[in-house]
Amino acid sequence: MAKENKTVVTEVSIADFIDSFVDKEQKKTESFELIQLMVKCSGFQAKMWGPSIIGFGIHHYKYASGHEGDMPLIAFxxxxxxxxxxxxxxxxxxxxxxxxxxxxxxxxxCIYVNKLADIDLNVLEKLCKAGINHLQNHPESAC
Structure with missing residues (x-):
């Protein structure tokens, strides 16, 4: 029997998720900054994937093993x-x-960043675009 993906698109409000899940005001503000950056990079609106991932776009992947599924093109x-x-x-x-x-x-x-001030946001934007480009040209890739 095929294994179901646990992380799927939900109808949960992103603003409600951030307000309830994130406890620090700086991280809330930076979450909305990341949303704007990723919308700009991807051309897709943000959607909740599972209980705690904010994703943009959809990438359908299929491995040589036959396993396939959907995941966001980029997410955080x-x-x-x-x-x-x-x-x-x-x-x-x-x-x-x-x-x-x-x-x-x-x-x-996965890249772990404590706060946005620690990284170059222009480079982050280029990384997002490079990741999207790679996934769109390599349907066998899921990571």
Whole structure:
């Protein structure tokens, strides 16, 4: 039996989510700044994906194994410790841009940023666009 994706688009209000989930005013303000930046980069309005991810656009992926599903082209979550940015792909362009981003930590395919002042927002915008471009040209990619 095919495994269902847990993270799917919901009808939850993004403003309500931010107001209830984010406890610091600076992080609330920066969440709305990230939304504006990602709308500009992607051309898509923000949607809630699952209980805590704000995503933009939809990427349908299909692995060689046959597993397929949908995910946002780019996304973020205003977690308590740091913003989780779901924008990175393993392309040469993204690797180069990452070296110019500023202060961050890296997970497997997730960039963690404490506050927006720690990074170069122009580089972040370029990373978002590079990630979108890579996913649109590589349907087998999900991260």
């Amino acid at each position: 979550s205003p977690r308590k410790a740091a913003f989780s940015l779901y924008i990175y792909t393993d392309s040469e362009e993204s690797k180069k841009l990452l070296s110019e981003l500023g202060k961050y930590k890296m997970g497997k395919a």
